[in-house]
Amino acid sequence: MSKPSDVTLWQLAVTLPLPESDIFETLFEDITLSSSLAEAVPDGSLWELILFFEAEPPKAYLDRIPEGYDIAVSTVEQKDWVSESQKRLPPVCAGRFYVHGSHDAPHKVSSMHDLTIDAGRAFGTGLHETTFGCLQAIDEIHKSREIFNALDLGCGSGVLALATAKAWGRPVLASDIDPDAVTVTRENAIKNQLAPLIRACEATGLNSQQLRKAAPFDLITANILARPLVQLAPDIARSLATDGVLVLSGLLGKQENMVRNAYRQQGLHLVKRIPIGEWHTLILQR
Secondary structure: OOOOOOOOOOEEEEEEHHHHHHHHHOOOOOOOEEEEEEEOOOOOOOOEEEEEOOOOHHHHHHHHHHOHHHHOEEEOOOOOOHHHHHHHHOHHHHHEEEEOOOOOOOOOOOOOOEOOOOOOOOOHHHHHOOHHHHHHHHHHHHOOOOOOOOOEEOOOOOHHHHHHHHHHHHOEEEEOHHHHHHHHHHHHHOOOOOHEEEEEEOOOOOEEEHHHHOOOOOEEEEEOOOOHHHHOOHHHHHHEEEEEEEEEEEEEEEHHHHHHHHHHHOOEEEEEEEOOEEEEEEEEEO
């Protein structure tokens, strides 16, 4: 998630083999706002990992980095990130979902689920592989079953909550630890004329009276990160209806076994995997 332009962010950049990115993600997981991972060379042997922080990373954290890594710590160049990113973001088709910015026209085919999501203060435009995979999963689930009570956990921009509400026409609860994401989700619900179906609340994981009262859910989508997914596995499983379906993303292919093992211990098993590049989206059921 990007911050408003009057706030200075810091970043740590390092180039390394993909399997070694876990070292840095683990070292800085307590203070990382977000991260990006992209190929540094065409053959995929080296990747650039960038971690973003609200303040300069403390020396105590930097001193724990193993020797041999060439890191660069700097402030993030201040720009109007909303305008800059909107210029570059093309519309996205994922199944029957068409996600585009307000600067693009709606889809010409009326049977497509049209969603207007502008790049901004919260993660989730549809362009990232994890969001794309989740939209494909929601579209796949929509073909085979009804959903009456859904939760988008870690909603970001609210794109998955909006997609669920569009597909089934049912109320959806959206939650995020970040109050900005909750605000953006509500704004996007109004923009897409889905406000009557979307309830957004601030919550840490499933530790919220509103979430507990609304459970069990027959659909939960959680596009966060692999380690939080593992930590939340017991709570997510308890909140899922007996015949419910779970969509997980935000995990790299190399992290899939770790995530699946955590949910297998809760009686949830893989129904379908949607791999897009290095990222995997999982559909699980009991």
